[in-house]
Amino acid sequence: IAGITQAPTSQILAAGRRMTLRCTQDMRHNAMYWYRQDLGLGLRLIHYSNTAGTTGKGEVPDGYSVSRANTDDFPLTLASAVPSQTSVYFCASSSGTVGELFFGEGSRLTVL
Amino acid sequence: GQNIDQPTEMTATEGAIVQINCTYQTSGFNGLFWYQQHAGEAPTFLSYNVLDGLEEKGRFSSFLSRSKGYSYLLLKELQMKDSASYLCAVRDGDYKLSFGAGTTVTVRA
Helix, strand or coil: CEEEEECCEEECCCCCCEEEEEEEEEECCCEEEEEEEECCCEEEEEECCCCCCCEECCCCCEEEEECCCCEEEECCEECCCCHHEEEEEEEEEEECCCEEEEECCCCCEEEC | CEEEECCCCEEEEEECEEEEEEECCCCCCCCCCEEEEECCCCCCCEECCCCCCCEEEEEEEEEEEEECCEEEECCCHHHHHHHHHEEEECCCCCEEEEECCCCEEEEEC
């Protein structure tokens, strides 16, 4: 059972570098999300996509971009990483009547 | 945006009951969720309330009062494996889900 796969699991990155976090789901869910989780702040929504071809901004979108070329993939790109983007990033998807989120295992990113 | 408040930490004894409260202010409301997150792992879905009242699922129950902007998660017959963070989340009028900072529950023998 795959569900949602994120890559890389962990990455250390120099400030100023470009980085793409990959997210793939095999559940054919329409909606996908990117959250970052920081100690004491909880999960904060970065970007979301309600369906392939559409994206929207969440609570903390600055410095991040996303694309949704197809149903399965939802990559998150940091164009020029900064230390404040050090965080754990979770990709999630949802579908159905309740619409609960299914999360990937997370990507731990450290920007030095 | 959303304003979601829940206690930072709670401690309880194995076999006991713990109630985690969550208050929220939201622009539009389309449901309240509770998630469990063990350290170093991804959150997993526990419960969902969209109408007022109590939803029971085994040892876990969740209550919602929309007029008061209030929910609680009740954990009964606590087990050591219930030590985790519990996240309250509210879905707004645009169907986006916002999370509280989470409540860390420690179960002691």
